[in-house]
Amino acid sequence: MDIRHYLDSTYLKTAAQAGLTEAENREVVKKVVQEAIDENFRLVMVRPDMAAMAKEMIVAAGSAVTVGTVIDFPQGNNPLESKLAEAEAAISDGADDLDFVLDYEKFKSEGGNAIKKQVLECTRVGLAHGKIVKWIIEVAALNEHEIVQLSALIKNVVLTHFEESDYSRVFVKSSTGFYKTEEGKPNGATLPAIKLMLENAFPLAVKAAGGVRTYDEAVEMISLGVKRIGTSSAKAIAEGEEGSGGY
Numbered sequence: 001m002d003i004r005h006y007l008d009s010t011y012l013k014t015a016a017q018a019g020l021t022e023a024e025n026r027e028v029v030k031k032v033v034q035e036a037i038d039e040n041f042r043l044v045m046v047r048p049d050m051a052a053m054a055k056e057m058i059v060a061a062g063s064a065v066t067v068g069t070v071i072d073f074p075q076g077n078n079p080l081e082s083k084l085a086e087a088e089a090a091i092s093d094g095a096d097d098l099d100f101v102l103d104y105e106k107f108k109s110e111g112g113n114a115i116k117k118q119v120l121e122c123t124r125v126g127l128a129h130g131k132i133v134k135w136i137i138e139v140a141a142l143n144e145h146e147i148v149q150l151s152a153l154i155k156n157v158v159l160t161h162f163e164e165s166d167y168s169r170v171f172v173k174s175s176t177g178f179y180k181t182e183e184g185k186p187n188g189a190t191l192p193a194i195k196l197m198l199e200n201a202f203p204l205a206v207k208a209a210g211g212v213r214t215y216d217e218a219v220e221m222i223s224l225g226v227k228r229i230g231t232s233s234a235k236a237i238a239e240g241e242e243g244s245g246g247y
């Protein structure tokens with residue numbers, strides 16, 4: 001197994017979050033994209049305003065690396081129309097994967113029926129354009145029951161409305177990596193959460209993202225059935241080292 005084929009190398013910091021100027025942050029993104037090309041990672045994941053540049057670099061290099069971007073990141077609480085508009089823009093910019101943040105707060109306060117439409121409509125747009133669609137459920141904000149419910153809800157929407165050949169193009173993804181938890185609590189993928197997602201989202205795919213730092217952690221998740229690892233430590237993981245979670 002070549003772990004690089006599972007790695008979505010991720011850089012999602014804004015310039016302000018990175019403590020850089022816009023121009024400096026753009027240079028970091030270029031470095032991350034070039035690294036993904038050199039390492040032949042499965043995908044490079046960047047903010048929407050960097051997706052077109054990433055795609056251009058990859059096409060110019062004749063590389064098979066794909067480009068992903070996040071939609072309604074990191075809170076997922078904008079209206080459906082806004083999610084759809086962001087998705088259309090990302091598609092025009094050449095994104096191959098659309099990682100939508102689900103409105104998990106709405107789900108928590110209003111229940112599953114309140115978010116079914118966004119899952120259906122956004123998934124429909126992505127799949128209609130031949131894209132891969134991922135739903136970030138933000139496991140750190142959910143209890144176990146909610147992780148089970150949301151994984152099953154996304155699965156049921158897909159199984160009810162789309163063809164069997166589409167199932168592998170829809171993922172349930174654990175985390176944005178940006179959720180603020182109490183001191184000491186993990187804000188990303190944990191093994192128990194990933195197991196619940198795998199059990200309840202099948203036959204949809206699962207992406208583990210947020211806090212994955214080592215080769216061993218990544219391999220363990222892949223051996224359980226995870227199809228992608230989203231990480232800002234992709235190079236370290238590929239080299240069998242422990243990453244520090246940043247560039």
Ligand SMILES: O=C[C@H](O)COP(=O)(O)O
Binds near residue numbers: 210
């Ligand atoms: O979607 C991916 C996450 O942002 C990656 O999280 P990380 O920075 O903790 O590796």
